[in-house]
Amino acid sequence: MRASRLRTAVSVGELVAAVAVVLSVIFVGIEIRQNSEAQMRAATQAAVSDYIGSLERITESRDIACLYVRGAQDFGALSGSERLRFSAFYMSFYYQLQQMHRLAEEGSLDPETWAGFEGLLRETTRYPGVRQWFEVRREWFGPGFQAYIDGLMRTSPAIEDYVFADAVDPACT
Numbered sequence: 001m002r003a004s005r006l007r008t009a010v011s012v013g014e015l016v017a018a019v020a021v022v023l024s025v026i027f028v029g030i031e032i033r034q035n036s037e038a039q040m041r042a043a044t045q046a047a048v049s050d051y052i053g054s055l056e057r058i059t060e061s062r063d064i065a066c067l068y069v070r071g072a073q074d075f076g077a078l079s080g081s082e083r084l085r086f087s088a089f090y091m092s093f094y095y096q097l098q099q100m101h102r103l104a105e106e107g108s109l110d111p112e113t114w115a116g117f118e119g120l121l122r123e124t125t126r127y128p129g130v131r132q133w134f135e136v137r138r139e140w141f142g143p144g145f146q147a148y149i150d151g152l153m154r155t156s157p158a159i160e161d162y163v164f165a166d167a168v169d170p171a172c173t
Contacts (some may be wrong), residue, residue: 057089064089066172072124075132090133091140097121098145105144125152126159 058065064085071078071086078086100117103109124130131153138146 062171066169069169069172070129071133072127072129075129075136086129087133087137090130091137094134094141094145098141101145101148121149122152122156125149126156128158131158 058068067078067082067086068089071082071090075083075086097117097120100109100114104111104114104118125134134149134153138149141149
């Protein structure tokens with residue numbers, strides 16, 4: 001009789017331990033999911049903040065804004081020092097977007113946020129000067145990002161009349 005009670009107690013103990021293990025696994029799964037979501041939010045916030053920093057350079061400096069407009073229209077028409085400055089700006093800009101693209105492919109960037117940046121990339125790769133710049137500087141980027149940009153350029157025709165084109169922009173003269 002005592003052996004029977006002992007077997008019952010052992011069985012109950014094993015059942016309780018099994019339930020505890022299952023609950024622990026569920027808890028760990030929930031924690032991992034919440035951690036993944038937090039990491040995605042953090043990665044998205046960091047990417048957006050870095051990008052906003054680049055935009056601030058354009059909005060805070062008339063010289064950079066004018067260089068951006070002229071370079072996006074015709075990279076080849078820029079002087080050597082202007083091409084250097086435009087390239088430095090666009091390299092920084094596209095490195096950020098390359099990183100966002102990688103994060104989006106990994107599922108680490110909020111899909112809706114990436115959709116907005118993808119639209120931005122689709123738009124900027126239509127600018128004639130940006131196309132010229134990318135052909136000259138494409139080796140600065142990874143093969144996957146090069147292929148991605150090439151695909152955008154193939155599916156989005158170049159803009160003939162650049163959207164910021166003014167006959168003469170008084171701010172830039």
